[in-house]
Amino acid sequence: xxxxxxxxxxxxxFYSILKPYVDFxxxxxFKTKVxxxxxVPKDEIIIFAPNHQNALMDALAVLANINTEPIFLARxxxxxxxxxxxxxxxxxxxxxxxxxxxxESLGNNEAVFKKTxxxxxxxxxxxxxxEGNHAGIRRLRTLKKGISRIVFEAEEANNFNLNIxxxxxxxxxxNYINFRSKLFVNFGEPINVSEFYDEYKKxxxxxxxxxRERVAKELKKYMIHxxxxxxxxxxxxxxYIYLPQMSVRMGFKNAKQPNQFYAQKEIINKLNGFxxxxxxxxxxxxxxxxxxxxxxxxxxxxxxxxxKPKYSTFGIFFQSILMIILLPFYIIGGIIxxxxxxxxxxxxxxxxxxxFVSSVRDVVGLIVFPIYYIILTIVGLNIIEPWWLxxxxxxxxxxxxxxxxxYYIEAKKIFAKLRYNIKTxxxxxxxxxxxxxxxxxxxxxxxx
Numbered sequence: 001x002x003x004x005x006x007x008x009x010x011x012x013x014f015y016s017i018l019k020p021y022v023d024f025x026x027x028x029x030f031k032t033k034v035x036x037x038x039x040v041p042k043d044e045i046i047i048f049a050p051n052h053q054n055a056l057m058d059a060l061a062v063l064a065n066i067n068t069e070p071i072f073l074a075r076x077x078x079x080x081x082x083x084x085x086x087x088x089x090x091x092x093x094x095x096x097x098x099x100x101x102x103x104e105s106l107g108n109n110e111a112v113f114k115k116t117x118x119x120x121x122x123x124x125x126x127x128x129x130x131e132g133n134h135a136g137i138r139r140l141r142t143l144k145k146g147i148s149r150i151v152f153e154a155e156e157a158n159n160f161n162l163n164i165x166x167x168x169x170x171x172x173x174x175n176y177i178n179f180r181s182k183l184f185v186n187f188g189e190p191i192n193v194s195e196f197y198d199e200y201k202k203x204x205x206x207x208x209x210x211x212r213e214r215v216a217k218e219l220k221k222y223m224i225h226x227x228x229x230x231x232x233x234x235x236x237x238x239x240y241i242y243l244p245q246m247s248v249r250m251g252f253k254n255a256k257q258p259n260q261f262y263a264q265k266e267i268i269n270k271l272n273g274f275x276x277x278x279x280x281x282x283x284x285x286x287x288x289x290x291x292x293x294x295x296x297x298x299x300x301x302x303x304x305x306x307x308k309p310k311y312s313t314f315g316i317f318f319q320s321i322l323m324i325i326l327l328p329f330y331i332i333g334g335i336i337x338x339x340x341x342x343x344x345x346x347x348x349x350x351x352x353x354x355x356f357v358s359s360v361r362d363v364v365g366l367i368v369f370p371i372y373y374i375i376l377t378i379v380g381l382n383i384i385e386p387w388w389l390x391x392x393x394x395x396x397x398x399x400x401x402x403x404x405x406x407y408y409i410e411a412k413k414i415f416a417k418l419r420y421n422i423k424t425x426x427x428x429x430x431x432x433x434x435x436x437x438x439x440x441x442x443x444x445x446x447x448x
Contacts, residue, residue: 137226182257
C-alpha cells in the first residue's frame with residue numbers, strides 16, 4: 001500500500017521493510033542508550049513528546065527506539081516542494097501550519113487535526129515536538145499550544161473516552177553533529193490526560209494551559225535542563241568537568257548512563273542553589289570555568305585528559321605498539337571507505353544551521369553507503385576469485401570502515417596523552433594554569 005495523507009496511519013509493506021534499516025543507521029551514527037522504556041504502556045493511545053534540539057534527528061531518535069510505526073507532526077514549510085512532501089508523507093510526517101506560513105494557511109490545520117484523531121484511535125502513536133522548532137541549547141523552551149489542542153479535540157470528538165497518555169521523552173546528545181557521539185533517550189512516566197478533563201470542560205483554555213504546563217514540568221525531569229541564562233555556559237561546562245567526582249559522591253560505580261544523567265542533574269541543582277546563595281562567588285567560578293574552557297580548546301585537549309596528573313609512559317608505549325601493528329588495517333579500511341564516509345561531510349559544509357548537519361549526514365549516509373557497496377560488489381563479480389569472496393564486500397568492508405574510524409579516534413587520544421605528559425614534564429605555563437583552574441572548579445564544587 002502506498003502511503004498518502006488519507007491513509008498515513010495504515011500499515012505499509014515498504015515502510016515496514018525500511019524502518020529497521022533506518023533505525024540501525026540512526027543507532028550506528030549515535031551510540032544510543034535507552035532508559036525506562038518500561039514506562040511506555042502497551043495497547044494504549046499514546047503521544048510521545050520529546051524535547052527538540054537536533055532537527056530531524058530528534059524524531060529519528062524516538063522512531064529508532066520504539067517498536068511501533070508512529071506518525072510525526074512537523075512544521076509545514078519543509079513540505080513546500082512536492083517531491084519532498086511525498087517523501088515526508090512516506091516517512092509518516094504530517095505538516096502543522098504556523099502564522100509565519102501565511103495566515104490563510106492556518107485553515108489547513110483543521111484537516112490535519114481531524115486526521116490525528118483517526119491516527120490516535122488506530123494506536124500508531126503520535127510524536128509531537130511540543131517546542132515547535134529546534135534550538136541547540138540544553139533547555140526546554142516554552143511549549144506551543146498544539147499538543148494540548150490536538151489532545152482535547154481528539155478526546156472531545158470521542159466523548160472523552162480515548163484516555164490518551166502523553167509520554168515525555170528526554171533526549172540528551174553529547175554532541176549534536178559528530179559521528180558516534182552519545183545519545184541518551186529517557187522515557188518518562190505517562191501523563192494521564194483524563195486528569196484534566198473536568199478543568200477543560202469548565203474552561204477549555206485553562207484546561208489546555210494546565211496540561212501544557214504539566215507536560216513541560218514532567219519533560220524537564222527527563223532531560224538536561226539549564227534554566228539560568230547568565231551562567232548557562234558555566235553550568236553546561238561544569239556538568240562535564242565535575243561528572244566523575246559527582247558520580248563517586250552519589251555512589252555510582254561508573255559514569256555510564258543513566259548514572260551520568262542523574263549525576264549531571266545533581267550538578268545542575270547544586271549550582272542553581274549556589275547561584276542563588278552566592279552571586280559574587282558564582283561570578284568568580286564562572287570566570288575560572290571560562291578560562292578553563294578557553295585553555296582546553298587552545299591546547300586541543302578534552303575534559304578527560306586533565307583528570308589525571310600524568311599518564312603511564314609504559315601504557316602509552318604499549319598502546320602505540322599495538323596501533324602500529326593495526327596500522328595496515330586502518331589504512332585499508334580508511335582508503336576503501338573514504339568516499340562514502342566523506343560524501344555526507346562534503347555535502348553539509350554549506351549548511352548554516354548546525355542542528356541540521358547530523359540529520360542530513362544521517363540521511364545521505366543511509367543512501368550513499370549501500371549504493372557504494374553495491375557498486376563495489378558488481379565490480380567485484382568480474383575481478384574476485386573465488387566468487388564467494390564477493391560476500392566480504394557488503395559484510396567485512398563496512399566493519400573495516402568502522403574500525404578505521406575508531407582507530408583514528410584512539411590514535412588522537414594516545415597523541416593527546418603524550419602531548420599532555422610532555423607539557424606537564426616541562427611545566428608548560430598554559431597546562432599549569434589549566435590544572436589550577438580544574439582544581440579550583442573541583443574544590444569549589446566539593447564545597448558546594
